[in-house]
Amino acid sequence: QVQLVESGGGLVQAGGSLKLSCVVSGSILSIDTMNWYRQAPGKQRELVAAITSDGSTNYGDSVKGRFTISRDDVKKTAYLQMNSLKPEDTAVYYCNADRILFTDEGMGVKGAFDFYGQGTQVTVSS
Numbered sequence: 001q002v003q004l005v006e007s008g009g010g011l012v013q014a015g016g017s018l019k020l021s022c023v024v025s026g027s028i029l030s031i032d033t034m035n036w037y038r039q040a041p042g043k044q045r046e047l048v049a050a051i052t053s054d055g056s057t058n059y060g061d062s063v064k065g066r067f068t069i070s071r072d073d074v075k076k077t078a079y080l081q082m083n084s085l086k087p088e089d090t091a092v093y094y095c096n097a098d099r100i101l102f103t104d105e106g107m108g109v110k111g112a113f114d115f116y117g118q119g120t121q122v123t124v125s126s
Contacts, residue, residue, distance in 0.1 A: 002026040002102050002112045004095045009120030012085055016124070020080040022095030022117060029109065032099040034071055034078040038091035038122075048093070049080060062088075085124045092119040 008020040024031055033052045039045040049069035050058045057069055068081040078095060095117040104110050 001104070002028070002100050002115065004097065004115060004117035006093065006095045006117045006120040009093060009122045011123045011125065014085060014087055014124055014126050016085050017081070017083045018085065018122060020082070020093055020095075020120060020122075022078040022080075024076040024078075024097065024100065026100075027103040028076055029101040029103065030099075031073070031076065031097050031101075033097070034069075035096040035098070036069060036078070036080045037094045037096055037116075038089075039094070039119075040088075040091040043091075045094070051078065082122070085122075087124045087126045089122060090124050091122060093122050094119045 003025045004022055006020060006022050008018060012018055033050055035050045036048040037045050038048050048060050048063055049067055051069045051071050066084045071078045097115045100112040100115055102110055
């Protein structure tokens with residue numbers, strides 16, 4: 001089976017930095033676009049950043065110039081470097097993959113689509 005596990009969240013003061021990691025586990029063949037979403041209490045989930053398999057990136061307007069998404073396909077890990085954090089960045093951050101191809105014992109090649117991790121809390125104090 002496939003799992004996405006986020007880590008790196010926590011409590012930080014405004015102006016500080018955090019780096020989130022998302023590890024994809026399983027017998028992975030390929031991972032397409034990886035995304036970071038966030039959801040604050042009472043708000044809709046929003047796209048923070050995305051990175052394609054060839055390294056092209058896209059950012060939400062509210063984080064441009066402050067956040068950087070990257071990936072290491074050997075480690076099957078995506079990262080989100082968050083600098084100059086603001087209280088409005090407080091949310092649960094979720095890792096997501098558009099498509100993951102993997103092998104499952106005796107079942108051949110399978111796909112997981114629009115796949116999310118469990119989330120990691122980021123809290124920025126003023």
